[in-house]
Amino acid sequence: MADTIFAVRDLVKSFGGLRAVDGATFEVARGSITALIGPNGAGKTTVFNLATGFIRPDRGAIELEGHSVFGRAPHTVARRGMGRTFQITKALAAMTVLDNMMLAAPDQPAERLIGLATHAFTWRRQERAIRERAMQLLERFRLASLANSYAGTLSGGQRKLLEFARLLMTRPRLVLLDEPLAGVNPVLGQQILAHIHELRTEQGITFLFIEHDMEVVMNNADSVIVMAFGKVIASGLPSQVRRDQRVIDAYLGAHAEDVA
Amino acid sequence: MIPHLISIAPFGHLDFWLGVGIVAGIYAIFTLGLQLNVGFTGIVNLGQAGFMAIGAYAMAILIVNYGWSPWLALPVATLVAMLAGVIVGMPAVRLRGDYLAIATIAAAEIVQSTAQNAINLTGGNNGLLGFDAAWQTIQIWALGLLATIGLGQMDQIPLFALTWITFGALLVILFTLQHTPWGRVLRAIRENEDAAEALGKNAYAYKIQSLALAAAIGAIAGYLLALNITLIYPGTYSADFTFIGFAILVLGGLGSYSGVALGSILLWFVLEGARFIDLPLSADKVAALRLLIVGLVLIFIMALRPQGILGKREEMVLRG
Numbered sequence: 001m002a003d004t005i006f007a008v009r010d011l012v013k014s015f016g017g018l019r020a021v022d023g024a025t026f027e028v029a030r031g032s033i034t035a036l037i038g039p040n041g042a043g044k045t046t047v048f049n050l051a052t053g054f055i056r057p058d059r060g061a062i063e064l065e066g067h068s069v070f071g072r073a074p075h076t077v078a079r080r081g082m083g084r085t086f087q088i089t090k091a092l093a094a095m096t097v098l099d100n101m102m103l104a105a106p107d108q109p110a111e112r113l114i115g116l117a118t119h120a121f122t123w124r125r126q127e128r129a130i131r132e133r134a135m136q137l138l139e140r141f142r143l144a145s146l147a148n149s150y151a152g153t154l155s156g157g158q159r160k161l162l163e164f165a166r167l168l169m170t171r172p173r174l175v176l177l178d179e180p181l182a183g184v185n186p187v188l189g190q191q192i193l194a195h196i197h198e199l200r201t202e203q204g205i206t207f208l209f210i211e212h213d214m215e216v217v218m219n220n221a222d223s224v225i226v227m228a229f230g231k232v233i234a235s236g237l238p239s240q241v242r243r244d245q246r247v248i249d250a251y252l253g254a255h256a257e258d259v260a
Numbered sequence: 261m262i263p264h265l266i267s268i269a270p271f272g273h274l275d276f277w278l279g280v281g282i283v284a285g286i287y288a289i290f291t292l293g294l295q296l297n298v299g300f301t302g303i304v305n306l307g308q309a310g311f312m313a314i315g316a317y318a319m320a321i322l323i324v325n326y327g328w329s330p331w332l333a334l335p336v337a338t339l340v341a342m343l344a345g346v347i348v349g350m351p352a353v354r355l356r357g358d359y360l361a362i363a364t365i366a367a368a369e370i371v372q373s374t375a376q377n378a379i380n381l382t383g384g385n386n387g388l389l390g391f392d393a394a395w396q397t398i399q400i401w402a403l404g405l406l407a408t409i410g411l412g413q414m415d416q417i418p419l420f421a422l423t424w425i426t427f428g429a430l431l432v433i434l435f436t437l438q439h440t441p442w443g444r445v446l447r448a449i450r451e452n453e454d455a456a457e458a459l460g461k462n463a464y465a466y467k468i469q470s471l472a473l474a475a476a477i478g479a480i481a482g483y484l485l486a487l488n489i490t491l492i493y494p495g496t497y498s499a500d501f502t503f504i505g506f507a508i509l510v511l512g513g514l515g516s517y518s519g520v521a522l523g524s525i526l527l528w529f530v531l532e533g534a535r536f537i538d539l540p541l542s543a544d545k546v547a548a549l550r551l552l553i554v555g556l557v558l559i560f561i562m563a564l565r566p567q568g569i570l571g572k573r574e575e576m577v578l579r580g
Contacts, residue, residue, distance in 0.1 A: 095451060099444060104459045108441045111441045111442055
């Protein structure tokens, strides 16, 4: 059995009378690319929000690298190594692309007022190192020429790339991507997928992503988790999941056979 | 015969304009705190006059009622105002947008009504006197110095200088802070709190720091205001002060510290300059007319430069 980086057990969250997540249980293997799929309203994005602290869970367990992050604040979860993107990108519009990137660097003492005093003579040196790393990542994502543009002037696809690159500045070990290919042109989509595979190989980053395009899921994920009505109804290898009758009934439908 | 619409003579009254300059400077300092909150952190603080009152009252109470030295009372009073910022901020910054604004204005109202009613401590509506002995000494010394260059009668110069030197010092501090990683996190929170949190930044802690610093700046404006009118009473620290501060903020430009100075000078120049419009009207009508003119100037400038005098157009458009 592979080493588990992230585990969710019996997770429950109700909004009024609606049980958005109803006892979901799953694990994500370290170094894997795992897809989270399911019909609209299945609770996929809610699971992301619960895992990353944006919504407080009612009960259950959420563990990152063996430690509970249940009910922790988003910034705490992020500092523990679980990063995320949002379905609708959250570029910091009136800041430059480079400022977006530099902001995300972890362990900046000069981010705190006390740190500014104690590191008065060294923080600028750290800034230079952060800037260098940010530029390297921007080169990699072909955004370097836009470094000094306001993030708000970028196209939708470029914003997706920026959000991804910015997340990598935090040096995450597990990355949650909420529909990374939605609203992105096919060429850019392929570029994003290539980045995911490269980063997994080079840096051992684990990816959990929500995606509706089954072709993308089948071709890129090592493992698939299927949710419906707030529960995990199946999980395993893409080839197994695709043949699962519950998955076909709840999500894939009859023409699942057409998919490559 | 054509009546003089504007009589030129009062513009030559340097002493009058020095007085206006002091008020403009005090408002500019006050608004620096608002700029930190509204322009750079994205929190709408409508309670700034309350923090100013807490600082000024704490200073005067420590000096007058407890006989403290002003050199000790000033830093302690500033800390008291900051503490008030933290106490108001802890529940309030969890609220978003309009709710936060309402919570801060409520806090300021509590301060004002406490100042009116805690008579043993604050003197109620009679206010507090006699906190400025040290300043009087300094002023006499400064005026003696000015007399040697023939400016001995210009008795507003010392406070004018103190006010604008204080503004300059605060401007440098805030401008420097804004260009550090700390300032970058504040701007990120202004842009999108969720994104900042997802990148590991504790938005709550930063918003409280922003509010506490603004409260300290408000307290400093409060000390200067107290020196200017030599009396501290509740009416001075009404919510109107905050609203004029917001007019200055918008006029100067959101997200620009130096714009605050220009906004304040322009607003007070127009407001006080309108005194000299010579019309056959009663005094109360002229007073109303002055505010009307300020309103028209505000509308005119906003039509020409919606981002304010020194605001960046990109920041306004992109954030909308």
